[in-house]
Amino acid sequence: MSLLVLGLSHHGAPIELLEAAALDVAARGRLEAAAVASEHVVESVVVSTCNRTEVYAEGLTFHGALADVSEALASATGVPLAELQPHLYVHYEDRGIAHAFSVAAGLDSMAVGEAQILGQLRESLSRAQRRGHVGPALNTLLQQALRVGKRVHTETAIDDVSRSLVGAGLGVATGVVGPIESAHVLVIGAGGMGALAATTAHQAGAASVTVVNRGAARAERLAERVAGTARAWDERVAALADADIVISSTGATGVVVTEADVSYAAQSRGGRPQLYLDLALPHDVDLAVANLDGVTRVGLAELGELLSTAGDLPQVDEARDIVTGEVAAYLTERSSEAVAPTVAALRTRAKEVVDDEMARLERRTPGLADADRAEVQRAVHRIVEKLLHAPTVRVKEMAQAGQGGSYAKALSELFDLDPREVRVVSTPPVIPVSTPPVIPVTDEEEGR
Known part of the structure; x- marks a missing residue:
């Protein structure tokens, strides 16, 4: 699955088109529902402000998700796709992550550095959570984006130059x-x-x-x-x-x-x-x-x-440096999490082998003293841990370097692993994957 961001903003669309494409709260929910109804999209969050209207989607396929989200956006706004397309931007995977963090930091706003986008982004995420349109992928991404936005306002002087x-x-x-x-x-x-x-x-x-x-x-x-x-x-x-x-x-x-x-x-x-x-x-x-x-x-x-x-100010450069570092850290962490199921599958397979051999020992040596049996079991576990240590550490290191995918695939083939099996992924992986809690925020239509 991959992140896809599709939208239009003040950077490339005239105000008249932004007005035509603006969505109220109900319309945002309908657009999200239409997006996740696609066979190519599993999660969706719509962010619509006076600066932008954009869809964040977790897609199963890039081209299929792009086509379906584009059609859903045109339908929701009532603007023909042919009129939208010249002004639409598309961000995929790494660029999509960088875009989300920049938006949350106020670096992509008309009023550069403005903090109001944090509340708007939070409300968008909360709405999508309550309606079941968002899952672990976008939930994690956007909550991390909110954290980055807060960090920018805390650690830089961008508030001193930001003009709402x-x-x-x-x-x-x-x-x-x-x-x-x-x-x-x-x-x-x-x-x-x-x-x-x-x-x-x-x-x-x-x-x-x-x-x-x-x-x-x-x-x-x-x-x-x-x-x-x-x-x-x-x-x-x-x-x-x-x-x-x-x-x-x-x-x-x-x-x-x-x-x-x-x-x-x-x-x-x-x-x-x-x-x-x-x-x-x-x-x-x-x-x-x-x-x-x-x-x-x-x-x-x-x-x-x-x-x-406003984008030429030094405080903005400081904010951009923070966003760049946060994007790199997020990508590294996500790469490590991606190999976690393979690591868990490898350790599950090792445990199965040890359990089978200990059961065989029990059948062949029924009179073996409990102390001796325990010592044999400890020895077998130590051997297995030493054998697994190098490939486990190596797959983590390669994941952090962006090369974990091929190594994890090689491990899966060599040890006949299937990280998708329920009994395997239910085993706690060495690299924990957490899902952030739902944000308890209510959304109210502005001025109503």
């Missing part, structure tokens, strides 16, 4: 409406990104923060955390007129703030400038509002251009 989409947007906003300390901020949507927006605005010293959300309870909880005010969903148009900066990220499938809404707000404001920061995918704010006098709209495309130079 919200932070970058507020920087643009102050150039339009003036100091943040005098600005009234309206946040539409109380999901993950909405919470980040409200918190960032509050910490930046905004004059006030107002939260509007379809679910009033979530809006009130978020407003309370940022010493702000919650308003009802049907009051959002009126709330626009009071806001200097509007940040929207609801996860809705259609426009939430229309041109007519903004036009009404602009007239009520008497010409005072207003900025709309649209962090949603698909977009929440009608593109046409940018044509209104006194109104500035900033979307993901503009933020992407603003943040495009």
